[in-house]
Structures are given as C-alpha cells and as structure tokens.
Amino acid sequence: MANSITSSPTATTTPTDHASPFPTTKLPKLSSLHHLDQPLLPGLPDHIAQLCLSLVHPSSLYSVCRSWRRLIYSPSFPPYLSLYALLSSSSSSSQSAQSQSDAVDFFTFDPISSSWHLLPPPPPDPPLRVLLHHPSFISRNLPIQSVSVSGNLILLAATTHNFLPALSHPLIFSPLSTAWALGPPLATPRRWCAAGAVQGVVYVASGMGSHFFTDTARSVEKWDLHLQDKNDGKPRNFGWMWERKSGLKDGRFSREAIDAIGWRGKLCMVNVRGDAAKEGAVYDVEKDAWEEMPEGMLAGWRGPVAAMDEEVMYALDEAKGALRKYVPERDAWDNILESERLRGAQQMAAGAGRVCVVCRGGARIVVVDVVASLRRSWVVDVPAGLEAVAVHILPRMNRLGFGFPMLEDSTSSE
Template identity: 65%
Template sequence: MANTSSCTSSTYDNSSSSSSCSTTTITTAKRQKHHHHHNHHHQDDPLLIPGLPDHIAQLCLSSINPSLLFKVCHSWRRLIYSPSFPPFFSLYAILSPPKSHHNSHSIQLHNFDPISNTWHILPPPPPQKPPLHHILLHHPSFLSRNLSVQSISVSDNLILLAATTHNLTPALSHPLIFNPNEGWSIGPALNTPRRWCALGTSDNVVYVASGIGSHFSIETAKSIEKWDLINGTNWEKKAEMKDGRFSREAVDAVGWRGKLCMVNVKGDAAKEGVVYDVEEDTWKEMPEGMLLGFRGPVAAMEEEVMYVVDEAKGIMSRYNPEDDVWEEILVSQRLKGAEQMVAKRGRICVVSAAGISVVDVVAEPPRITVVELPEGFEAVAVHVLPRMPVTDFSVQK
C-alpha cells in the first residue's frame, strides 16, 4: 500500500514538470523586460534580487520551484502569482456545499492553491438561464441517487457541459468555460442539450455522445457531436452509435491514443464497451481485457497511459494494451468509492468517498497526498489547470 501524507506544496507545482523551462524563462524574461515597470515592481519596491534588474532576476527565479520562492519574501511571493511568471498547476474542484447551506443540493466551484495551501471560490459565471445554482446534485424524488454534473478540462480551460435542473431537464444549453487568466465565457450552443451522456476529449477537441435531452429520443441517444475548442465555432455531428444503450448513466469518454473509450454503466454491473476512432469517425467494440477492467473511473495520462480505480476494492491499475490486461500498481482504502479521476503531469487526482487524493504514479512506490477540503464540503469532481493570477494578495498570510 502506498504511503499517505497530508497536503503539501508538492501536490501540483512546477516540481512535477518534466519539460524544459529554458524557452519559457527566456520568453518570460523578454516580456518582463518590456513590462516590468507596469507589473509587480513599482519604483519604491525593492528589487527582486539586489544588484540585478528585475527582468534578469526573474529569469533566475523562474527556474526555481515556486513553493520555495513563496517562503522567502513578499516580493517573490507576488512574483510567482504575476501574469508574467510561468504558472504552476493547481486543483479546480466542483464541490457540494454543507447540508446546512440554503443551496446544499447545488454546486460551487473552488480553486485549491498547493503553494499557499488555501482554497478560493471561483468568481461567478456570466448570467444564464437557468443560473448555476439551479444545477442539482440531489432531487426529492431520487434521494438515493446523485444527479450528474459533467465537466472536463481542455487546453487549460475548465468546461461545464451537462447537468440537471430541478424539473429533471438539461441545465446547460451552452458549455460554460472557465479560463484561469480570462475568467468565464460561453461556448457554442449544443445541437441537443443533454444529461446522462458520455463526455470526453481528444487532442483539444470536446466530444459528447448519447444521453437524453428534455425527453428520451433515440436520435439523441445514438448521436455524437464534437467541438474543436481551438479552431471550431460550432458543434459538428459525427457518425452515430449503433444503439441508444449509452443514455442510461453519465460516463466518461476517455481520450486515449486518438480514440475515445467508454462503457455504458459504472461499477461492477454487466456493461457494454465501445471505442470511437476520432480520425476514422468509426465505432468498434472495446477489447475484452480493457472492458473487464472498467470497474470505476478511468483517466489517461496525456492521452497515452490509461489508469482505472476499482471503486469497490480501492485498487488502481494501469492498462497494458499489448497484452490487453490491467496491471495493479497500488491499493488504498482512500480510493474505495472512487467516483471521478483526472490524470496529468505524472499524478492522478481521485475523488472518492474519502475526499480528494493525489497519487504520484511516477514515485516508487506510488505516493498518495491528501487534499483537505473546506469544512463541510464534499467533492464532486476535480481538474488540474494553471493557477489563477492573484491581485488582492490574500495569499500573503
């Protein structure tokens, strides 16, 4: 069993990056040289490093783990949150408020900063109908079942795409998009707003398949649409599924090696699995070994290596496509009841009955970090995006 530790700044920061930072820091230094009088440094502020111009000092400091810079002084602390500094990664979570809250059946969106070890609520999205607080997690008619809120992260954006209102209809006619630097925006209208669908991404393209709209329709249940977040302005219909069996439950369409892998129900129930080839626009049956392993949430690291957590046993496994088998890598009580997960930069964030756990799968043996939630809140989903710039400096505490 992997070691478990309390949350520290190593949860998700630049220390987990395997990419070279030389190009980033040189570009940053040029930008800082042009703007340094208008960013964090004012005429009366001390220099970042005595004896060096700030744009040269930033070139030196940007290669250092920001968790170390945070502890030194306020000027370095301001630097790591400035728009010109290479951003570290942080957690963005959909949380369920405490039951005493007047909107306890709804959701709130929060950001966890692993450097300052603090939670901050995200700014509200633009006005829409119905408003965000009308998205429900529970309904009086279905107290034993959670209503799905489906979200995804694409190209450093968090996207809310499907949910349910109090009258059991689709809550979102347009995707709601949150970018850490730009705030909220609204995406193109879905051809058919839906809930209980399959949602996934491959190569910066969002896909939504099956599900139901205001009423069940076999056309919606068999349909798949794609939206190119970078180059597209509308949703595009693609090849239909062979039947409507994927409208029974909200599931993930896991982007993996140019394909979307999905099953029609969660847990240990008998299920059907399909694989959609995004280049060929074709559907195929899921390999038998892959299907047998879908016993909980699944995520693919950089769309290359696929992981699953067995929600009943708390076992995390990695898929071996050559042998069509899942290979166990760790077991933890914290992973039991796993509901959602995301994989990025060598770490896997898992939402389970125990809260949010971050598994470092690069470490040997894998190491689990516990992220403490705000008091009374429960996690619904978690994503990994760059940190937000800070202007009011509540992080100075």
C-alpha cells in the same frame, strides 16, 4: 512544505524535499514587474532576476519574501499546475437547506500555499441552475459533467430542478485569463450523456434532452476549440460550432452520465459506472468510426478512469480500492497500489505524473504520484461543509489584482 499537495506524503511513503506537485510549463513572454514593492534580486534588472528565479521551484520562492511570492502568481511566471474542483454543499444538508445544497461553487487548490481559492462566479446570464440532490435519488447525486481541454475547464451537461438539461451552451473558464465565457450552442442540449475530449476537441454523445429520444441517445457531436484560435479568438466567427459525427449503434449509453476518456486518438467509454456488467465502445476520431472495446480493457473498467496526457490510462477498482494502469500490448491492467481510502472512489483526473481521486463522500481528494519509483500518496481535505463533485488538473490561476478570497488551510496528510 507541510500539509500540501506539494509534499505531504503518507506515512508509508518516502518524502522528497520540494517535490513538485506538477511540472511547470514553458516560460511565457516576460512582462514588467515594476509594481512590486522591491527589486526581485538587488543589483539585477527585474527581467533578468525573473529568468534566474524561474529556475527555482515555486515552493521555495513562496516562503522567502513577499515580492517573490507575488512573482510566482504573476502572468509572467511559468504557471505550475493546480487542482480545480466543483464543490457543492454536503448532501447531508437538512431538507430546509436543500436549495442551498444544490449550489455549486468552483474552487482551485494552490499546492504552493496549501490553500483553497474561490474562482470568480460564472456569468449571471444565463444563470447556472442545477439539481444535485433529490429525494428520488437518495444514494447518489445527480451529475454535473465537465472536462478539461487545452488548459480550460468546460461544463457540458447538468440537470435543472425540472429535470431538463441545464446548459444550452458549454460554460468555459480560463485560469490564465480568470474569465468565464460561453461556447457555441449545443445542437441538442442534453443530460446523462457521455462527455470527453481528445486532441483538443470536445465530444458529447448519447444522453437525453427533456425526454428520451432515440435520435439523441444515438447522436454524437464534436466541438473543436482550435477553430477559435484560427478565427482570431472570436467565438462567434463561422466554424466555431458543434458538428454532428457518426452515431452509436443504439441508445444504451444514455442510462447515466459517463466519462469518455481520450486516449491515443480515441475516445473510450462504458455504458454503466461501477462494478456492474457493462458494454464498452471506442470511437476512432480520425476514422469517425466506432469499434468494440478490447476485452481486457473492458474487464478492468470497474470504477473511475482517467488518461495521463491521453497516453497512459488509469482505472480504479472502486470495490477493492485498487489503482491500475492499462497495458495495451497485453490488453491487461497492472496494479499500482491498493488502499482502503480509495474504495468507493467517485471520480478522478490525471496529469503530469499525478492521479487525483475524489474519495467516497467527496470530503477528501487523494493524490497519487504514479511515476515515482516509490509510490507516494497524500490527502487534500475539501473545505468544511463542502463535497467534491469533480476534479481537474489545470494551470494555476493568476491571482494578482483580483483579490480572490482565500480559505484557511484545509488540507491534511495521512
């Protein structure tokens, strides 16, 4: 399909017919599809027809007929993975439009229809008010820190216009239920912290609250989402809360917002973004102990980093535009590809064989197939007038019956 994250390789790559953007997941329990306008397959009951059609890639079903198109977005069809993005108005907005430029919207890019869709808005109480652009920070945006955990998008930290922590509770979006919810209250709401997840558990470390305090800058908290399942899905049940863990040795990780990368049962992070000299730390979640980051890992941490299924770590050298894979046996990074458009990369996510990179300025997202024998990459354009703050890879959203607005196709390939 042209102009799609599914099959829009660059001119230097080899296209594959109906190449999957991400593998589909396990087929959920079947549900009735009697609301469809016509039988899925004439002569077969819908539940049998669905079993047959679930073996066909969604991009093939999408272009055949309306009933099949509706099927792939129904709750009973295996949810393929999609791109989710936090988008804001362009930082080039005029001063008179500054308040509007601080608005954050949540979008998902459907790789099958090659279109952006607006997510339902977060709950109005408490309202989400964040500061992204400020005259004192001309060359950069103030961060909004988010993670993807167990198929959910979770907002953890941001800054208000008064330079205070914007979130007292995590804000959770579930693509499958298309609903927002509040997580347990943070013991210490913070900003400019380290945030990450490993094995379905969310961690925040260091940072600051309204002011810098050494105790906050050294503290570590964890929130186990699995406890909600054990409590019959009721978030107010006892046990679904933040738990204090072993702290950092000092407050050097509170200098800026940091992505803590979940990898093989550990959280890996550095205290400074980019190509500057930095310190690294690794947290062993089983031992509840901090250790030094291996020298080779630290040396190659020169930009955004992400881990594929918490097993394979990828890093971008933002100065050279080089994407690399970490090889723990040699404590070294192997080059995957180098591209001019990856220079100045701001953030990235990894999942199901793809690495998605927010390019300089946030107007484009580069998708790289890192498991294909011939490296493929293509570009997804962000809707005009917006820029990407962060991207995540999560199950596609159920759109039937919700009427989410759909923007015109805003993707391109190179």
